[in-house]
Amino acid sequence: MIPRTLFEPEHEDFRTSVRRFMNEEVVPNDERWMEQGYVDREVWLKAGANGFLLPTMPEEYGGAAADKRYSVVLMEEQSRANCSSLGISLHSEIVAPYILHYASDYLKKKYLPKMASGEFIGAIAMSEPAAGSDLQGIKTTAIKQGDHYLLNGSKTFITNGWHADLVIVVAKTDPERGAKGTSLLIVDTSMPGFTKGKRLKKVGLKGQDTSELFFDNVKVPLDNLLGQENNGFIYLMQELPWERLQIAIMAVAKAEAAIGWTLDYVRERKAFGKTVASFQNTRFTLAELATEVQIARVFVDKCIELILQDKLDTATASMAKYWCTDLECKVVDECVQLHGGYGYMLEYPIARAYVDARVQRIYGGTNEIMKEVIQRSLGLGG
Secondary structure, X not given: XXXXXXXXXXXXXXXXXXXXXXXXXXXXXXXXXXXXXXXXXXXXXXXXXXXXXXXXXXXXXXXXXXXXXXHHHHHHHHHHOOOOOOOHHHHHHHHHHHHHHHOOHHHHHHHHHHHHHOOOOEEEEOOEOOEOOOHHHOOOEEEEEOOEEEEEEEEEEEEOOOOOOEEEEEEEOOHHHHHHHEEEEEEEOOOOOEEEEEEOOOOOOOOOOEEEEEEEEEEEEHHHEEOOOOEHHHHHHHHHHHHHHHXXXXXXXXXXXXXXXXXXXXXXXXXXXXXXXXOHHHHHHHHHHHHXXXXXXXXXXXXXXXXXXXXXXHHHHHHHHHHHHHHHHHHHHHHHHHHHHHHHOOOOHHHHHHHHHHHHHOOOOOHHHHHHHHHHHOOOOO
């Protein structure tokens, strides 16, 4: 296998700490969280106390001013632990960057330190019942009235939505202008008129608190606007390369883990008097999967290098997201097959990985949308 040169010794020391945290605080509780449909708030506070929340944020806002490789380590170790319940990647590397890049200093000081400690949990509300990957089609409105916006509408499929203390809401501030009339608002979940719907029951990611959100004449102060009014769609597009690369990072880490679990299984499991690993089909299947995952690993590590240099473009990030999530689903499916009937039992990690993987090709923009983005970069139009 090609050795990784992306990380320094300090990143690997951090990896050791993250792995210990996952093994001691997350893995023992994950099954219970899946049954109850959400994680305990306490684990967020423990993650904050260990420096695992908002590591890339400036120190003045409660972060560690670390480079993105520390966040990559967190994503990889959570994926390898096969514990999808804790939504810290979205909290730390999607919600927090929007606040850092576009909010006033007042809002940064108000929210980021509490997010870093785990006191506040963040979410971002894009998808609606009739608008998912097509963000231009959102119907939620925020109409300016005096010193506030009047927010009305609903959102669905919101990760961390049920636990959230603050939500970045994508809304139309000028509905007549379509995408050019879109803005981003920080909405405190304590604001009157804001209600959380039921926790949604999903095929996978069962411990992740995904919910509906409703806004009924919520008065959002004008100061809670992120950046400039009607520039929200531009901000969303600027942040998408990193957001989509995160999905690819987790996809490759989970695929690598799936191969590891399967190697352990086929070496022990016997059929017709010999180990499953001794059959040519098993050996060739795993050889093919390991090769494809190695290719994905090299590509994703290159994309990480580009994001560190602020050079990752949207098309390349879209390639990584679509290719790696397709591959993740292929790998876990083949590995389930090699486990036989046990691969269908949720007590085995491969079964949990199987049901969790499917949504990777949907959220963050469906893989069909990724292909649209890629083909436009080739000058094909459409």
